[in-house]
Amino acid sequence: MVTWLREQSPQFRAAIRFVAIDPAAVYAAAIRTEGLLPNATLVVDHFHLVKLANDAVTKVRRRVIWEQKGRRGRKIDPAWANRRRLLTARDTYRTRHSRRCGTH
Secondary structure: OHHHHHHOOHHHHHHOOEEEEOOOHHHHHHHHOOOOOOOOEEEEOHHHHHHHHHHHHHHHHHHHHHHHHOOOOOOOOHHHHOHHHHHOOHHHOOHHHHHHHOOO
């Protein structure tokens, strides 16, 4: 990625204002290389931002269950039983689930 960008003209690189990336290290390294894209603002697309947030919540859920119960989470644990609700898009909720989550 860095090599390809360096092959482009300085005018081309200066004209790039925003770069939406998958948060993979190779893309981030290209954006952070000094002087490579001087006017670019780094943004993460909605899909990857939501995925990162869900991954963080799952990591905390796993840690808390392990600390509380000394084992992995199970379907019977409320934190895992309600997991699907957190990962389901609001527009696909059934009405009763929306009411339970306070989103309806």
